[in-house]
Amino acid sequence: xxxxxxxxxxxxxxxxxxxxxxxxxxxxxxxxxxxxxxxxxxxxxxxxxxxxxxxxxxxxxxxxxxxxxxxxxxxxxxxxxxxxxxxxxxxxxxxxxxxxxxxxxxxxxxxxxxxxxxxxxxxxxxxxxxxxxxxxxxxxxxxxxxxxxxxxxxxxxxxxxxxxxxxxxxxxxxxxxxxxxxxxxxxxxxxxxxxxxxxxxxxxxxxxxxxxxxxxxxxxxxxxxxxxxxxxxxxxxxxxxxxxxxxxxxxxxxxxxxxxxxxxxxxxxxxxxxxxxxxxxxxxxxxxxxxxxxxxxxxxxxxxxxxxxxxxxxxxxxxxxxxxxxxxxxxxxxxxxxxxxxxxxxxxxxxxxxxxxxxxxxxxxxxxxxxxxxxxxxxxxxxxxxxxxxxxxxxxxxxxxxxxxxxxxxxxxxxxxxxxxxxxxxxxxxxxxxxxxxxxxxxxxxxxxxxxxxxxxxxxxxxxxxxxxxxxxxxxxxxxxxxxxxxxxxxxxxxxxxxxxxxxxxxxxxxxxxxxxxxxxxxxxxxxxxxxxxxxxxxxxxxxxxxxxxxxxxxxxxxxxxxxxxxxxxxxxxxxxxxxxxxxxxxxxxxxxxxxxxxxxxxxxxxxxxxxxxxxxxxxxxxxxxxxxxxxxxxxxxxxxxxxxxxxxxxxxxxxxxxxxxxxxxxxxxxxxxxxxxxxxxxxxxxxxxxxxxxxxxxxxxxxxxxxxxxxxxxxxxxxxxxxxxxxxxxxxxxx
Numbered sequence: 001x002x003x004x005x006x007x008x009x010x011x012x013x014x015x016x017x018x019x020x021x022x023x024x025x026x027x028x029x030x031x032x033x034x035x036x037x038x039x040x041x042x043x044x045x046x047x048x049x050x051x052x053x054x055x056x057x058x059x060x061x062x063x064x065x066x067x068x069x070x071x072x073x074x075x076x077x078x079x080x081x082x083x084x085x086x087x088x089x090x091x092x093x094x095x096x097x098x099x100x101x102x103x104x105x106x107x108x109x110x111x112x113x114x115x116x117x118x119x120x121x122x123x124x125x126x127x128x129x130x131x132x133x134x135x136x137x138x139x140x141x142x143x144x145x146x147x148x149x150x151x152x153x154x155x156x157x158x159x160x161x162x163x164x165x166x167x168x169x170x171x172x173x174x175x176x177x178x179x180x181x182x183x184x185x186x187x188x189x190x191x192x193x194x195x196x197x198x199x200x201x202x203x204x205x206x207x208x209x210x211x212x213x214x215x216x217x218x219x220x221x222x223x224x225x226x227x228x229x230x231x232x233x234x235x236x237x238x239x240x241x242x243x244x245x246x247x248x249x250x251x252x253x254x255x256x257x258x259x260x261x262x263x264x265x266x267x268x269x270x271x272x273x274x275x276x277x278x279x280x281x282x283x284x285x286x287x288x289x290x291x292x293x294x295x296x297x298x299x300x301x302x303x304x305x306x307x308x309x310x311x312x313x314x315x316x317x318x319x320x321x322x323x324x325x326x327x328x329x330x331x332x333x334x335x336x337x338x339x340x341x342x343x344x345x346x347x348x349x350x351x352x353x354x355x356x357x358x359x360x361x362x363x364x365x366x367x368x369x370x371x372x373x374x375x376x377x378x379x380x381x382x383x384x385x386x387x388x389x390x391x392x393x394x395x396x397x398x399x400x401x402x403x404x405x406x407x408x409x410x411x412x413x414x415x416x417x418x419x420x421x422x423x424x425x426x427x428x429x430x431x432x433x434x435x436x437x438x439x440x441x442x443x444x445x446x447x448x449x450x451x452x453x454x455x456x457x458x459x460x461x462x463x464x465x466x467x468x469x470x471x472x473x474x475x476x477x478x479x480x481x482x483x484x485x486x487x488x489x490x491x492x493x494x495x496x497x498x499x500x501x502x503x504x505x506x507x508x509x510x511x512x513x514x515x516x517x518x519x520x521x522x523x524x525x526x527x528x529x530x531x532x533x534x535x536x537x538x539x540x541x542x543x544x545x546x547x548x549x550x551x552x553x554x555x556x557x558x559x560x561x562x563x564x565x566x567x568x569x570x571x572x573x574x575x576x577x578x579x580x581x582x583x584x585x586x587x588x589x590x591x592x593x594x595x596x597x598x599x600x601x602x603x604x605x606x607x608x609x610x611x612x613x614x615x616x617x618x619x620x621x622x623x624x625x626x627x628x629x630x631x632x633x634x635x636x637x638x639x640x641x642x643x644x645x646x647x648x649x650x651x652x653x654x655x656x657x658x659x660x661x662x663x664x665x666x667x668x669x670x671x672x673x674x675x676x677x678x679x680x681x682x683x684x685x686x687x688x689x690x691x692x693x694x695x696x697x698x699x700x701x702x703x704x705x706x707x708x709x710x711x712x713x714x715x716x717x718x719x720x721x722x723x724x725x726x727x728x729x730x731x732x733x734x735x736x
Contacts, residue, residue: 003280006291010283013335014276020336024329028218031225039228044239044311045176047540051309051547056432056535063495070146070170072137072153075413076162082130083112091161096135098156104149105140123423132420139170150174167413172401175410179685180240184247187680187693191247192216194676195255202259202669204356206348208266211337212258218329219254220246223321230317239311242318244681244689248696249626250322252677253297256670257330260637261286263666265338266345275342279335285644287331289637292570294327296636299562300629303555304622309547312618319626362664363657366713370653373714380710381586387702388589390596395614397510398541403687406611418508427509429518430535431456431501431525433469440496443475448529449501455524456503461517463504467493470501507538514538544617552621559628560585570636571643573724579715580635583707588627591699592620599691608682608690616688623692627699630674637670638663638708642716646724656716660708671704 013020047054076095081088092111099106112125112133126133139146139153146153154166192213199209223246231238264286268278301323304316338345369376404411417424433449446469453470456462468474468490474482479490493500503521507514518539525532560581567577595615597603602612642659649655678700681693716723 004284004288006287007280007284009331010280010287010335011276013283013332014279014339017336017339020332021340024218024333024336028221031221034225034229035221037228039238040231041240041242042231042237043173043177044180044241044314045173047535047537048309048311048314049237051540051543052533053535053537053540053543056430056533056539059432059434059498059533060430060500060535063498064493064500070139071168072139072166072170073168073413073417074135074137074157075132075165075167075416076135077132077165078162079131083126083133084116084130087161088133089113091159092133092135095157095159095162095164098158099137102149102152102156104145104153107138107140108136110136120423124421127416127420128422129420132416134417134421137168146170165409165413165416167410167417171410172404172414175404175408176686177240179404180244180689183681183684183686183689184244186683187247187677188251190680190683191251191677194679195251195673198669198672198676199255199259200350201352201355202665203262203266204349204352205346206350207341208262208345209350211262211334211341212255214337215258215326215329215334216251216254218333219250219322219325222329223250223318223325226321226325227318234314234317237311237314238317239314241311241315241688242321245315245318246322248678248681248689248692249297249301249319249630250326252630252674253294253323254326254330255673255677257290257293257326258334259670259673260290260666261330261334262338262345269343269345275339279338282338283331283335285640286637288570289640290330291327292566292640293636294323296563296566297323297629299566300559300625303559304625306551306555306558307548307618307621310544310618312622315622316625358665360661363661365709366657366660367653369710369713370656370717373717376710377714377718380706380714383706384586384590384702384711386593388586388593390594390601391589391592394592394596394620395600396545396617396620397614398537398544399616399688400510400537402611402613403616405609405685407609408685427505427507427514427538428536429503429505429521429538431503431521432533432535433499433501433528434531434533435497435499436530438496442469443472445469445530446472446475452524452528452532453501455527456521459517459520459524461506461513461520463506465501465503467499467501469494469499509537510541511538515542518542541617548617548621555621555625559625563628567636567639568726571639571724572726573643574726575719575723576639576643576716579712579719579723580639583711583715584628584631584635584703586711587631587703587707588624588699590702591627591695592623594698595619595623595691595695598694599687609685610687610690613687615691619688619691619695623695623699626692627696630696631699631703635703635708638667638712643724652720652723653717656713660713667704667708671700674700 042049046057049055049058074095076092078088083089092113096109096111099109110125112122115121124134154171157164196209196213199212200206203209224243227238227242227246261282265278265282268281269275273281298320301316301319305313307313401411401414433445435445449469450472453465453467457465468482468486474486479487482490505514505517507517515538518534519542522534525534564577564581567580568574571577599610600612600614605612638659641663642655645658645662646652646655649658675697678693678697681689682697684690684693
């Protein structure tokens with residue numbers, strides 16, 4: 001009988017083991033070199049450039065560097081003195097003198113004392129009780145210069161008289177980036193040692209347990225290096241989230257794939273096979289299952305690229321790179337390493353009680369379930385539906401600073417401004433006007449924009465819209481003759497290609513009133529002959545909700561249909577793929593329900609250090625895409641072993657019991673590794689990462705226990721031989 005392609009490939013890896021391992025070492029060195037060059041990630045906490053608000057932000061950043069300068073807010077507080085006391089004022093002045101010692105450009109400093117008699121000015125600079133005042137600082141310079149001076153900026157105004165909090169766009173953005181980097185490191189510190197412990201328990205030998213860790217190391221460096229390299233040109237724009245996804249997904253799948261393949265290799269050696277034959281058989285069986293599993297995960301992740309108006313494609317790219325690197329190294333480097341190690345795979349045994357113990361638990365338990373399938377299936381389905389039911393009342397928004405821990409200084413400072421400063425609750429929505437002509441005629445443009453300004457000014461919720469381009473008569477005189485404040489507005493908000501007009505509103509961003517206001521404003525902006533982009537966070541939230549609602553159905557259909565096709569290609573059954581997809585949908589839905597209970601309702605809020613709030617809009621589609629693929633990961637392995645037993649015996653009940661027994665300990669170990677890796681992210685600082693970690697850990701746990709142990713055997717017992725039915729024109733190999 002002719003060998004399969006994968007079997008022959010395994011022999012090639014055995015014979016070429018030296019150049020394969022040399023190439024792997026070279027890829028490690030090259031990856032480290034690329035990582036050392038740094039990255040060009042875009043800000044993952046701002047609207048992406050593929051959406052209207054993101055494009056408006058990019059234009060402002062490119063064309064209006066003064067307006068888009070980084071801002072820092074210093075909040076001064078004294079328990080006894082109020083802002084107008086002489087001692088308080090002197091302390092503020094002394095503190096701000098520290099800014100002059102910085103090596104960066106200070107564009108402006110705005111304090112309460114600049115217009116101490118102006119109630120409008122004071123409303124944004126002084127708290128209601130008068131004990132707290134804010135100084136707003138605009139900073140110039142390149143990103144590199146600011147990054148180099150960031151620590152000095154934070155500590156520049158320290159003094160002994162006043163308590164100081166530091167917040168502002170620069171600090172908040174930096175805290176997000178720092179938190180994301182720390183989240184990956186923290187998760188790896190938690191997940192990798194736990195994974196090694198589980199591998200030691202599953203294999204019982206240090207030698208076998210270290211091989212998956214080596215594959216994970218190669219995977220992390222290669223996929224991270226490629227993400228750094230791609231950040232310079234990837235048209236979606238990669239963010240730091242892509243690196244988090246490499247850790248989140250890559251560690252789990254690379255270790256699991258290695259686990260499946262090493263276990264089959266040891267099984268073949270125990271059966272008396274030579275090393276080369278064991279590798280060939282491993283590739284033909286476990287290698288095939290890994291290839292199908294990887295393809296399933298890749299399909300789920302690739303579907304996420306369709307959400308082009310979000311940062312989801314960046315995260316999907318990180319996950320895709322991790323899966324691809326895992327497959328490459330598992331199918332090439334792992335066989336080469338096993339070729340060298342051979343029977344020594346069982347060396348260096350570890351004295352762990354119960355390690356590498358063979359039991360008949362899964363066969364006995366599945367047989368018990370299949371004796372009374374309805375009695376087991378009905379309660380299991382009820383539990384799954386109850387767990388998923390909270391998701392029916394899920395609330396969604398685009399997130400914000402609330403995604404950071406409540407005890408972080410930048411968030412505390414921001415909340416002080418919102419809660420205690422009368423004018424800070426008012427939101428500003430920027431309108432970015434894009435000029436078509438290289439040399440715009442300002443009065444003509446102003447005449448075009450005047451009715452737009454008047455319409456927006458009359459819109460419910462708008463406090464004011466004041467800009468020179470709203471008043472054509474201004475252009476009857478030279479700009480130099482305008483009032484000084486109007487000139488300042490002009491020079492800081494207008495270039496030859498764009499202008500930014502700020503609209504002050506009554507509503508805080510993210511509220512339903514603010515979203516309706518954006519829709520009302522767009523009625524007027526579309527009447528202009530110039531392109532007018534509505535920017536700001538609320539605009540982003542409005543557009544992303546519409547974008548997701550339009551594209552989620554297509555993504556769901558694509559993932560489900562293609563997954564069923566992949567499973568059919570492996571087991572040649574029409575019924576099994578449908579049942580597998582339905583089971584996965586139930587487990588993912590149950591995990592969504594738990595996420596709502598925890599993060600929306602506040603269960604464990606104090607323990608996990610977060611503020612209960614609506615789920616981030618991108619979490620459900622992202623978790624579905626990842627969890628669906630990862631759940632199918634070991635589902636494919638389990639079904640492949642059941643199908644092997646079915647082909648050998650023709651007895652459905654026996655095939656299910658033997659298949660579950662053959663794959664039971666492996667899948668338990670694989671699921672435990674995934675849960676260990678995902679659990680590390682539950683302790684993340686950024687709420688999106690935290691909620692994804694919990695959702696994925698819950699989905700895998702539910703799938704590995706309730707679904708695999710109860711629902712799969714009971715449902716397959718009820719279906720009997722019909723499980724393996726397929727029309728003759730679709731399959732010639734299925735047993736009927």
